[in-house]
Amino acid sequence: MARHPFTDTIIKWFASHGRELPWRGINDPYGIWLSEVILQQTRIAQGTDYWIRFIQTFPTVGDLARASQDHVMRLWQGLGYYSRARHLHQAARQVVEWGHFPDNYEQLRKLSGVGDYTAAAIASMAFGEPVAAVDGNVFRVLARYFGVDTPINTSQGKRQFTELAQSLLPPDAPGTFNQAMMDFGALQCTPSSPACRQCPLEASCMACAQGTVSLLPVKNKTVQIKRRDLTYVYLRCNGKTAIHQRSAGDIWQGLWEPPTFEGGQLPQWQGRLTLLKDNVRHVLTHRRIIATFYLLETDTPPATLPSDYVWIDENEIDRYALPRLVEKLIETLSTHTAQTDC
Numbered sequence: 237m238a239r240h241p242f243t244d245t246i247i248k249w250f251a252s253h254g255r256e257l258p259w260r261g262i263n264d265p266y267g268i269w270l271s272e273v274i275l276q277q278t279r280i281a282q283g284t285d286y287w288i289r290f291i292q293t294f295p296t297v298g299d300l301a302r303a304s305q306d307h308v309m310r311l312w313q314g315l316g317y318y319s320r321a322r323h324l325h326q327a328a329r330q331v332v333e334w335g336h337f338p339d340n341y342e343q344l345r346k347l348s349g350v351g352d353y354t355a356a357a358i359a360s361m362a363f364g365e366p367v368a369a370v371d372g373n374v375f376r377v378l379a380r381y382f383g384v385d386t387p388i389n390t391s392q393g394k395r396q397f398t399e400l401a402q403s404l405l406p407p408d409a410p411g412t413f414n415q416a417m418m419d420f421g422a423l424q425c426t427p428s429s430p431a432c433r434q435c436p437l438e439a440s441c442m443a444c445a446q447g448t449v450s451l452l453p454v455k456n457k458t459v460q461i462k463r464r465d466l467t468y469v470y471l472r473c474n475g476k477t478a479i480h481q482r483s484a485g486d487i488w489q490g491l492w493e494p495p496t497f498e499g500g501q502l503p504q505w506q507g508r509l510t511l512l513k514d515n516v517r518h519v520l521t522h523r524r525i526i527a528t529f530y531l532l533e534t535d536t537p538p539a540t541l542p543s544d545y546v547w548i549d550e551n552e553i554d555r556y557a558l559p560r561l562v563e564k565l566i567e568t569l570s571t572h573t574a575q576t577d578c
Contacts, residue, residue, distance in 0.1 A: 242381060243404050243413065245436050250416030253423060255280065259287060260415065265337045265362040266297045269347075272354045273324050277317050280422070286315055297337065301328040309490055309557035316560065317521075318488060323349025341367050352398075361411035368401035369414040370394075373421025379453035380425060383442030387456045460522075467497045467528045468565050469505075470512075473537055478545040479556065487520065492556040494565070495541065507534025513568050518561045529565045531572065 254260075257280070259271040270290055275283045293311060294300035300308070305325055312321035326348040331337050338344045340363065344355035356369035368374075375388040378400055386393040405413055424435055432438055432449060443449040471478045471494060479492045502509075512529040519525070537547070548556075553566065 239406055240404050241440070242437065243406055246416045246420055247406070247409065247412060249424070249436055250412065250419060254416065254419050255423070257284065258291075263362055265339070265358055267291065268361050269327075269350075269354070269358050270324070272357050273320050273349065274315065276320060276354075278315055282315070286312070297328050297331050300325065301332040305490060306557060310555070313557045314560065314563075318491060318557075318559075320349065322490060339363050341365055357414060360414050364410060366405055366407040366410045368398060368405045368410075369417075370398050370401050371418065373425075374401055374417045375453045376427065377417060377421045377425045380430075380443035380449055381437055381441050383446060383448070383452070385448075385452065385454050388453045389455050389458065393454075461524050462522065463524045463526065465498065465526050465528075466561075467502065467530065468493070468562065469495045469497070469502065469509075469530045469532050470565060470569055471495065471538070471541075472531060472533045472550065473507075473547075474535065475550055476547045477550050477553065478537070478541060478547050479553070480542070480545045487523065488559040490557070491559050491562075493559065493562050495545070502530070503538065503540055505532055505534065505538040505540075506536050507532045510572075512565070512572055516561070516564060518564070525561065527561055527565075529568050531569060 257271070259267045262268070267287075271283070271287050274286050274290070278286075289311060290300075294303060303325070305322070308321055308325045309318065312318065315321075327350065330347055338347065339359075341355050341359040344350055344358050345352070347355075350358075353369050353371050356367045359365035359367050360369060375397055378384060378397055379388065382400065384396065384400070386396050388394065388397060401417070424431060428450075430449060432441070432444055435441070435444075438444050443452050477494065479494055481490060481492050482488045510531045510533070512531050514528040516527040516529065517524070518527060558566070
């Protein structure tokens with residue numbers, strides 16, 4: 237069966253313009269899986285550095301499985317969306333328990349945190365299984381080229397675009413095609429200001445012909461951003477500070493933080509309370525957080541501090557995985573301490 241001209245053009249473009257990435261061409265499902273998890277919601281430049289650190293620290297899936305969750309979360313720190321790290325760790329343990337890395341799409345989907353796209357990417361790149369990997373880049377390229385205005389965040393849209401991508405997939409080069417689509421969307425058919433005049437598909441692109449490039453793909457607006465107000469109190473007591481690990485069911489599960497309060501009054505703890513910074517803005521996917529940072533210097537550990545807090549030496553806090561917002565608190569505290577020591 238002859239390839240669609242679109243497919244040939246995309247693969248030819250990829251041969252000349254595809255990105256050189258350390259996990260390409262290795263045919264290692266562990267390395268490919270790791271790259272796909274890291275690159276969710278993460279830029280290539282940042283994600284590449286993390287991928288290298290993970291591979292150096294955990295050369296095999298068994299090494300990752302044997303690591304503690306704290307170790308994994310600490311290495312992940314700064315990437316955000318920490319549920320990815322927890323799923324990554326859990327999936328590594330699944331692989332070890334099964335005795336082998338899943339070698340097909342259906343089995344890959346059973347790994348913790350592995351969805352349709354990631355399973356398709358691994359299956360096609362590592363094992364040559366002819367299954368299309370459809371992500372935001374693919375939605376955008378197909379919507380513009382074929383003039384499809386079905387919303388991509390609906391069941392109908394996801395099914396339509398997946399079927400379209402599958403119909404274009406060359407059975408003899410599924411991994412190459414999937415990677416080509418990713419790079420074409422990331423480098424050529426970009427979300428804003430795409431280089432249409434230099435695009436090899438311009439002459440046959442429906443969006444170019446109809447002047448709808450900026451309107452496609454269509455996405456229904458469904459996400460509501462909610463505001464949360466958090467107050468952090470960094471405790472400084474005889475060279476030590478108190479932190480605890482956030483529990484399940486909320487943001488930053490498994491990460492460490494100082495005493496945190498949401499609404500209401502601060503406890504009346506003995507010591508000198510200093511406002512470090514207020515109106516600190518931090519944006520997550522579905523949350524807009526407004527934070528206030530305090531420093532409490534005391535010689536007496538607060539008696540009402542919950543039992544799940546642990547006291548550590550202040551200079552050891554970098555050994556713990558912290559949310560980015562708490563990192564901002566530590567940075568603010570360091571500036572304050574340096575100024576008061578002058």
